[in-house]
Amino acid sequence: MAYVGVRPVDVIDLSKSNALNVTTSATIGGDIAVGDDINMTSDNAQISFGADSDVTLTHDPDAGLLLKNTNTADGNPAKLILQTGETAVEADDVLGRIDFQAPDEATGTDAVAVGANIRAVAESDFTASANATTLEFRTGSSGTLSNRLVVKSDGKIGIGRDSPNGSVHVQTASGTDADLYLQTGATTDDSVIHFGDNGNASAGKILYDHDDNAMTFDRGGEALRINTSRTIFMGRT
Numbered sequence: 132m133a134y135v136g137v138r139p140v141d142v143i144d145l146s147k148s149n150a151l152n153v154t155t156s157a158t159i160g161g162d163i164a165v166g167d168d169i170n171m172t173s174d175n176a177q178i179s180f181g182a183d184s185d186v187t188l189t190h191d192p193d194a195g196l197l198l199k200n201t202n203t204a205d206g207n208p209a210k211l212i213l214q215t216g217e218t219a220v221e222a223d224d225v226l227g228r229i230d231f232q233a234p235d236e237a238t239g240t241d242a243v244a245v246g247a248n249i250r251a252v253a254e255s256d257f258t259a260s261a262n263a264t265t266l267e268f269r270t271g272s273s274g275t276l277s278n279r280l281v282v283k284s285d286g287k288i289g290i291g292r293d294s295p296n297g298s299v300h301v302q303t304a305s306g307t308d309a310d311l312y313l314q315t316g317a318t319t320d321d322s323v324i325h326f327g328d329n330g331n332a333s334a335g336k337i338l339y340d341h342d343d344n345a346m347t348f349d350r351g352g353e354a355l356r357i358n359t360s361r362t363i364f365m366g367r368t
Contacts, residue, residue, distance in 0.1 A: 213251075220257035225250050226264065241274035248276060254284055315341060 171178075174192040186209075189197040200209040213227030220226070228250030236242035247270045254263040263284035269276040281289045289295035292302035303309045313322035318341045326335040336349045344359040356364040 220253050220262075222253055222255045224253045226253060227251050241271075244271065244274040245276065246271055313339070318342060 171190065175190055177187050177189040180186040180188075185201050187197075187199050187201060189199065191197050198209050198211060200207045213229075215224070215226050217224060228248050230245045231247045232243070232245045234243050247268075250267050250269070252265050252267055254265050255261065265284060266282040267278050268280040270279050271277065278289075278293050279291065281293055281295070283289070283295065287295040287297065288299045290299070290301045291304075292300050301309050301311070313324070315322055320341060322339040322341070324337045325333040327333050334351070338347045338349060339345070340347060346357045347353050348355040354365065356367075358364065
């Protein structure tokens with residue numbers, strides 16, 4: 132094996148300015164320790180991982196980075212795993228988070244604070260038989276981030292509420308209405324709320340017919356209709 136510009140040693144220490152000067156391709160048979168920046172100055176530069184280069188990280192010019200699993204067989208998704216090194220996870224510990232920020236915003240102060248993040252938080256102390264975790268989606272409007280949506284370990288979803296009492300719990304701030312909109316893309320479509328169980332996905336439903344501007348209540352067939360003039364029909368349309 133030919134080594135260009137370096138001798139075959141176990142570790143190359145690049146923290147020294149004269150440690151390595153390579154103008155062509157080089158093969159290094161050990162670890163590399165870098166004391167400063169690494170600049171990949173070509174567009175579409177790529178880092179490959181693994182003996183078979185089965186995972187790659189590629190520069191998308193002027194856009195970002197592409198993480199790819201190059202295996203072509205089924206069941207080989209690209210995975211990005213955020214891991215904590217804590218050996219005793221306790222309640223409220225953050226297992227991992229992704230922050231969104233504009234650190235170079237010229238106005239400073241709140242403008243350069245983290246604007247939003249997603250994080251996974253332990254609900255209680257982890258044990259050999261428990262790892263209950265909440266997934267939080269948080270945004271800020273004046274620097275401080277607040278939970279806007281949470282998904283609990285039991286599947287309950289809170290919108291504006293950290294501890295949902297039911298499957299989906301929506302809570303707004305004082306002085307703000309709690310609104311739920313079902314808006315269709317055309318007047319030929321219907322807005323529908325279904326009620327069901329494991330034997331029947333739609334045992335009952337509330338439907339708004341946009342063609343007729345009518346609200347209907349269905350229980351195995353239409354049971355009640357309120358038409359566009361607000362006339363109520365029971366058992367007939």
